[in-house]
Amino acid sequence: MNLLTTTLCLCLALVACHHELVSEPMDIAKEELDRCKGLEMDAVVVDEDGVPVFFKGDRLFKGFHGKSELSNGPVDAALSMNFNESDNACTFFFLDHMVFRYIQEKLVAGYPKNISEAFAGIPDHLDAAMQCPKPVCEKNTVIFFKGDKIYYYDVETTAVEVKEFPAMPNCTSALLFNGQSYCFFGTQFVEFDPKTGAIDGRWPKEARDYFMRCPVYGEGSVHLDRERCSHVRLDAITAEDANTIYVFRGHHYVSMDKFEGTYGSGTIESVFKEVHSELDAAFAFQGQFYMMKGNHVFAYISGEPPALVEGYPKTVKEVLGLDGDIDAAFVCPGDKVAHIFQGQTVYEVNMMSSTLPREAVFDAPMPLFKKVDAAMCGGSGVDLVVGSHFYHFNSTKMMFLARSLPEQLRVSRVLLGCDH
Numbered sequence: 001m002n003l004l005t006t007t008l009c010l011c012l013a014l015v016a017c018h019h020e021l022v023s024e025p026m027d028i029a030k031e032e033l034d035r036c037k038g039l040e041m042d043a044v045v046v047d048e049d050g051v052p053v054f055f056k057g058d059r060l061f062k063g064f065h066g067k068s069e070l071s072n073g074p075v076d077a078a079l080s081m082n083f084n085e086s087d088n089a090c091t092f093f094f095l096d097h098m099v100f101r102y103i104q105e106k107l108v109a110g111y112p113k114n115i116s117e118a119f120a121g122i123p124d125h126l127d128a129a130m131q132c133p134k135p136v137c138e139k140n141t142v143i144f145f146k147g148d149k150i151y152y153y154d155v156e157t158t159a160v161e162v163k164e165f166p167a168m169p170n171c172t173s174a175l176l177f178n179g180q181s182y183c184f185f186g187t188q189f190v191e192f193d194p195k196t197g198a199i200d201g202r203w204p205k206e207a208r209d210y211f212m213r214c215p216v217y218g219e220g221s222v223h224l225d226r227e228r229c230s231h232v233r234l235d236a237i238t239a240e241d242a243n244t245i246y247v248f249r250g251h252h253y254v255s256m257d258k259f260e261g262t263y264g265s266g267t268i269e270s271v272f273k274e275v276h277s278e279l280d281a282a283f284a285f286q287g288q289f290y291m292m293k294g295n296h297v298f299a300y301i302s303g304e305p306p307a308l309v310e311g312y313p314k315t316v317k318e319v320l321g322l323d324g325d326i327d328a329a330f331v332c333p334g335d336k337v338a339h340i341f342q343g344q345t346v347y348e349v350n351m352m353s354s355t356l357p358r359e360a361v362f363d364a365p366m367p368l369f370k371k372v373d374a375a376m377c378g379g380s381g382v383d384l385v386v387g388s389h390f391y392h393f394n395s396t397k398m399m400f401l402a403r404s405l406p407e408q409l410r411v412s413r414v415l416l417g418c419d420h
Ligand SMILES: *[C@@H]1O[C@H](CO)[C@@H](O)[C@H](O)[C@H]1NC(C)=O
Pocket: 084, 085, 086, 087
């Protein structure tokens, strides 16, 4: 399966076509767009890693944070299609009356075509498009959006059914992501049921809260729901003890009390002042939190509030015997060894040795994942977070022995208890 392998290449490829279509010269020096200021996106697709790519004007945004890249061509709508898993996934871009189809980086022969030719019964000047496979939709369908009209295109029979769902906003981009259907409009979005058009009362929500990693903006309020339900990947996670788990993302944390089943959230800065935000990894060891950020380790003594240990921050080299930029780390309860993830390697560091610098004493490959975003070891084993999912192993040993992925669990629903 190979979607938008290189969105950039796709878009570079689009240049050629757009040069023919749009005669106005491109202004390379155009101002950088900031998605955290609030943008209405033109289109969105997911790439081959399942990460959303948003399009706005002549720019695109890959993933949940980071700057825009030049896309060199505006689009009305975009669609990634992979109904047939044995086929290469393809991506369609729609502009005015034209549709461009790409497989990997290549424009498919015969494209661009008129939309009316490639998708008979679907109008020009679309607003949005998304695929809707069985069983999310009753049939393998592409849903097109234009104004308040929604066109269901049956990919097997090519029949088109036009629907109007009064509850639905006019979508300017649409996405099937992690099995849920999302309609974006303005800077907001709703999750909708593509069979009925139903939206429940908790919507709409702000796209910046759930699909983008933005520092606190606007009123500066912190929403627990946002932190639990966001699709943006986590930076770090750690079990403070058998009962309490901390999850870190951007400027915010969520704390979970497993016995009480309660959650709290706030800015990292308000609790761990010196480390401030944007951690790489965290673990707890003997009543202290160790937080890694770039080349530095911040150690805090647990408490209300936690206090920075004297002499910290120190370098990662000194505390863990490794160069900086740690991906993830954990220490199992009662254990003396820290497991540190860097790329596909796991290092072990004996935290009992109190003389610094410490040395990483052992390393082992972790072939199952290209990169682990966050890791935690609690009473029941190890959890590794990768993107919007996590994987449970009954012990560190089982993690090292595993040769196939265990069940994929959703961070938002299973780990953070998001109810939608
Ligand atoms: C998927 O595509 C392959 C090759 O084009 C074809 O042989 C197969 O029948 C298709 N499967 C489905 C379920 O459409």
